[in-house]
Amino acid sequence: MKKFVYLASQSPRRRQLLEQIGVAYELLLPDADEDPESLEVVLPREAPLAYVQRVTQLKLDAALVRLKRRGLPAAPVLCSDTTVALGRTILGKPADAGEAMDILTRLAGQTHRVLTAVALGTARRRQQTVSVSRVTFGPMTKAQIQRYIDTGEPFGKAGAYGVQGRAAAYIAHLSGSYSGIMGLPMYETAALLRAFGLNG
Numbered sequence: 001m002k003k004f005v006y007l008a009s010q011s012p013r014r015r016q017l018l019e020q021i022g023v024a025y026e027l028l029l030p031d032a033d034e035d036p037e038s039l040e041v042v043l044p045r046e047a048p049l050a051y052v053q054r055v056t057q058l059k060l061d062a063a064l065v066r067l068k069r070r071g072l073p074a075a076p077v078l079c080s081d082t083t084v085a086l087g088r089t090i091l092g093k094p095a096d097a098g099e100a101m102d103i104l105t106r107l108a109g110q111t112h113r114v115l116t117a118v119a120l121g122t123a124r125r126r127q128q129t130v131s132v133s134r135v136t137f138g139p140m141t142k143a144q145i146q147r148y149i150d151t152g153e154p155f156g157k158a159g160a161y162g163v164q165g166r167a168a169a170y171i172a173h174l175s176g177s178y179s180g181i182m183g184l185p186m187y188e189t190a191a192l193l194r195a196f197g198l199n200g
Contacts, residue, residue: 148161151165
């Protein structure tokens with residue numbers, strides 16, 4: 001039987017990145033009665049690193065319960081969470097255009113961190129790793145930010161931008177993992193997969 005992983009993520013970018021490195025996967029998406037957004041609530045005074053690690057473990061917990069409930073064939077489950085942090089402030093997914101404007105105004109001309117945690121696990125074993133990258137935005141005028149918001153790209157993305165999209169026009173410098181900023185760091189993910197006997 002061909003080896004595969006369950007990908008517990010609704011992100012098309014994570015699917016694309018797994019396909020890029022030739023990993024066979026099946027989607028393990030939440031049921032209608034699940035509330036995945038509730039797992040992403042930030043605790044008071046929670047540091048970005050602690051937050052992204054905790055949320056990824058919660059996602060894995062939920063996905064393993066889902067797997068058992070559905071009676072699906074056993075295979076490791078892959079979960080990930082990406083967090084944008086300016087200092088100790090976590091900048092999540094914007095709820096509306098006003099919030100997107102606020103987030104992008106704060107990021108303009110500044111360097112921020114993008115933390116992506118990846119967890120791979122079964123009922124008996126789990127491992128987690130974190131990729132930390134730094135992204136510097138050049139100055140952005142309010143009109144430029146508004147034009148970007150009008151594309152709809154900021155919505156559903158931590159920090160209100162996608163590095164692989166139109167925001168690239170404003171990114172002056174980045175260091176770390178480009179795929180990690182997209183949502184799934186390839187080097188770290190491949191190492192986890194190998195530890196579970198997958199992906200060479």
